[in-house]
Amino acid sequence: MKPYTIIEYPEHRPFTISSNRGYFIGYLDLVPDGMGYHKKGEMNGLWYPPLRALKNVYVSDGERILKPIRAEIGYNKTKFLFDGSDLDISFDDGSVFTAMLTNRTQESRVLVIELLPETVWYSINDTRVIPKKRTVTVYSYMFPEVSLRIRSTADLSIEGSRLTIHSNRRTSVRVWANSIISGEQHMKMNGYADIDRFSVLISRDRYLSRNFRLAKDNMIRLSLMVPGIGYGIMAGHPDFPWFFGIDTLLSINGMLDSGLFDLAFGSLNVLARFSRSGKIPHEVLTSGKVYNDGDLEETAMFPYAVFRYARWTGHDEKVKHLVQTASESFDYLFNSGYRGRGIMEDPDAGTGVDIDTVSFTIMSLKEFEKMMTLDQHIVGEIADRIRPREKIGDLMKLLRSFWMPEKNTFANRIVDRVPFDLGFWTSIVPFYAGLPDPELYGRFVSDQGGLSRLSSIYGIRVDANGNSMPINTGMFVLGAIRYGDIERASEYFRKLNASLGSFSPNSYPEIINNPQGCYLQAWSAAIYLESVVEGFFGVHPEGDRIVSIPHSADVIPSDTRIRNLIFRDGSYEFKL
Incomplete structure (x- = not known):
């Protein structure tokens, strides 16, 4: 190529x-x-x-x-x-x-x-x-x-x-x-050469191979080392060329799936460096100024990203300060009662408990539990204080209270114990996390379910304004695969594929159907990689190795394979 x-x-x-x-x-x-x-x-x-x-x-x-x-x-x-x-x-x-x-x-x-x-x-x-x-x-x-x-x-x-x-x-x-x-650089950084070193997709569908490769290219293109600030992934061009909490955290799996371990570590390190008592910043400018010190869903997602990175790379000593920050993030969350701004920046944000904050917190606690079974010496001292099993049980009860049976969807927010369906895409987040029962997924994707009100010809709509983002669409692809709905996952993966080059050649955009967004967006590329590797290939860690439980789909030819997929110190190859 x-x-x-x-x-x-x-x-x-x-x-x-x-x-x-x-x-x-x-x-x-x-x-x-x-x-x-x-x-x-x-x-x-x-x-x-x-x-x-x-x-x-x-x-x-x-x-x-x-x-x-x-x-x-x-x-x-x-x-x-x-x-x-x-x-x-x-x-x-x-x-x-x-x-x-x-x-x-x-x-x-x-x-x-x-x-x-x-x-x-x-x-x-x-x-x-x-x-x-x-x-x-x-x-x-x-x-x-x-x-x-x-x-x-x-x-x-x-x-x-x-x-x-x-x-x-x-x-x-x-x-x-x-x-x-002026000086020699000691920090390890990923570069363009890593695109063809790690996670190489080989397929007779040359467009699939190209799109996968370009997704890796997009993340490298948006990586940056800023003196005095750190090395990490920028959110997007032209308008978000600095560090964002939620954009980074929703891109971590894509970085790990493509072997960009240095970029993943650097990105997490920037967020930890500028955190305050576990509160993860939303927006850190390349001047060093923290423009927004954080929305609650970022603090909820940070421990997941840290423990996922640690399990995937096996870097015990290197992650100690990140684990400590993640521990502080849990404390911040529990003390907040999960009440605060979520990912949606609507006028009423912060007035209640948002579905994405709850879902991301459960994801973090589950990932923490998996980390406990592997590396007790790193997380054991904070396990008794956090009590993840107990917290997960309480949060699953809270999550069920978001379900609105009359609409067959999850509410986006609960305010004073009243659930509100605001028409936001965040109703899909619990399914991305694989948390609800299959019955609720079936009702959500039914003709009268929430999916029908969020879908467009471009993918999953953000809200009533009609903008569709690859990140939302890709998260639904992964959710559908988790519930065995491969046909619907394939339908939305085609829409994700179609987003490439919408406004700039070889670039995954922030918004598929609106040029006012960034023409090049990190989490759009990352979710594409995650959809292929962890979605259709079903790659996931099991103990000290990774395994693949592939899902056959017409959007990916049956002889497609991934080689040089890096996990810890090993290199793996999987075939669909």
């Missing part, structure tokens, strides 16, 4: 290339434009968070902007072809960004860079520029530890925010951050 995709006469669609330290967001037709809403129109460009060096890069003949006739999009590089000239933009292994213009004509070609430095959202843009003959330095007093250097092979000309370089044959501009050049 080629490491790039060819697009003839590219349109005005967004794309991302990245490295472990920086990323570039642009448009495929190279027509300069803005993107995003957090800093309106300023989320694109070349970022070494928390600073942006430049906004748009394009080619001119001195009078007009030239559009490429072809683009070759890769993970960390993209080539744009014009009549008689090429523009290559790329990151090298050291995260240095290069824009190289090659001119094979006798006509003038100009490499134009919009030198519009910015700082991350929710910070003051006090960036400064120091231009010289062939270099430009970008710095900020707000973030004095980070500065950016731009170096050209030819003389620079700056007019306003436009930096231009005339090219007769070949001209290049290199950009880097001082923080990635």
